[in-house]
Amino acid sequence: MPTILGQNQYGKAENRVVKVTREGGTHHLKDLNVSVALSGDLDEVHSSGSNAHVLPTDTTKNTVFAFAKQHGIESAEAFGILLARHFVDSCDPITTARIRVEEYSWERIETSGANSSGAESAASQSADVDESEHSFVRKGQETRTAQITYDGESVEVLSGLKDLTVLNSTHSEFWGYIKDQYTTLQEDYDRILATDVASVWRHDWTGAAGEREPDWEHSYARAKRHMLHAFAETYSYSLQQTLYQMGSRVIDNLPGIAEIRFSMPNKHHFKVDLSPFGLKNEAADGAVYYAADRPYGLIEATVLRDGATPRIPLDLTNL
Numbered sequence: 180m181p182t183i184l185g186q187n188q189y190g191k192a193e194n195r196v197v198k199v200t201r202e203g204g205t206h207h208l209k210d211l212n213v214s215v216a217l218s219g220d221l222d223e224v225h226s227s228g229s230n231a232h233v234l235p236t237d238t239t240k241n242t243v244f245a246f247a248k249q250h251g252i253e254s255a256e257a258f259g260i261l262l263a264r265h266f267v268d269s270c271d272p273i274t275t276a277r278i279r280v281e282e283y284s285w286e287r288i289e290t291s292g293a294n295s296s297g298a299e300s301a302a303s304q305s306a307d308v309d310e311s312e313h314s315f316v317r318k319g320q321e322t323r324t325a326q327i328t329y330d331g332e333s334v335e336v337l338s339g340l341k342d343l344t345v346l347n348s349t350h351s352e353f354w355g356y357i358k359d360q361y362t363t364l365q366e367d368y369d370r371i372l373a374t375d376v377a378s379v380w381r382h383d384w385t386g387a388a389g390e391r392e393p394d395w396e397h398s399y400a401r402a403k404r405h406m407l408h409a410f411a412e413t414y415s416y417s418l419q420q421t422l423y424q425m426g427s428r429v430i431d432n433l434p435g436i437a438e439i440r441f442s443m444p445n446k447h448h449f450k451v452d453l454s455p456f457g458l459k460n461e462a463a464d465g466a467v468y469y470a471a472d473r474p475y476g477l478i479e480a481t482v483l484r485d486g487a488t489p490r491i492p493l494d495l496t497n498l
């Protein structure tokens with residue numbers, strides 16, 4: 180049976196690159212996990228064993244580290260764009276480069292005001308300020324993500340985040356749903372709403388000459404802030420409704436974003452039945468909940484600017 184080669188790509192995955200930038204005694208950290216996937220005129224390497232069109236994955240790894248040193252890492256997106264353009268523009272057989280980036284954030288350790296023994300003195304205070312300039316604690320919040328694809332003509336930038344865990348301890352109801360012979364769920368007029376937000380948003384920017392490149396850091400901070408505010412401020416009748424509010428808020432406030440997709444597990448918190456112990460357990464009095472980890476409802480949707488074409492992949496798990 181004759182066979183033909185289908186979609187293929189290759190590159191070095193999960194290059195863990197940490198760049199320190201020194202500004203006098205103050206250090207800045209960028210901590211990324213960068214995955215490179217190249218595609219193009221690569222039939223021969225699969226069919227004949229000729230490696231003439233192959234830029235080794237080892238070279239792609241070296242490029243990531245060399246670029247971090249030569250160009251610095253301004254943002255996950257800017258770094259991905261540099262790399263994607265480099266691979267396609269410098270290597271003939273490579274026609275498309277896809278760079279995926281995860282960014283882990285760190286914050287400075289605050290030590291000012293107390294030395295290691297707990298006592299305070301002017302001398303220890305100034306030494307402590309010095310230390311916080313280069314001592315960091317990993318932020319327990321979300322992981323930032325970016326995917327940059329360049330095909331020699333235009334750039335597509337998908338920014339995002341995952342594992343942003345949020346909880347509303349009230350202002351969430353769920354009732355009025357379909358009930359059939361298998362329904363046991365009780366209507367709830369005051370429940371906990373909790374989720375781990377995974378979200379990807381697409382910028383309306385193609386990297387064409389003359390197009391102003393977005394300020395990626397600023398745009399990320401704003402997108403995250405708006406989705407958090409919408410989560411907190413929405414009086415919710417379903418996680419679906421909250422999701423839509425979060426997406427709309429981002430689209431309404433960031434004109435450069437055309438589309439945003441969410442994947443949000445409903446992290447169920449069930450009121451524990453304490454009646455065997457003669458105890459009432461009601462939300463209004465401050466209830467005790469059992470935080471279940473599985474199964475979980477999984478709510479996913481894309482919110483688009485009117486007229487935009489949906490391009491974000493439906494499955495966000497690999498982005």
Ligand SMILES: O=c1[nH]c(=O)c2[nH]c(=O)[nH]c2[nH]1
Binds near residue numbers: 364416417418445476
């Ligand atoms: O916000 C919710 N959306 C649902 O679709 C759903 N289904 C369910 O059992 N609980 C919930 N909660």
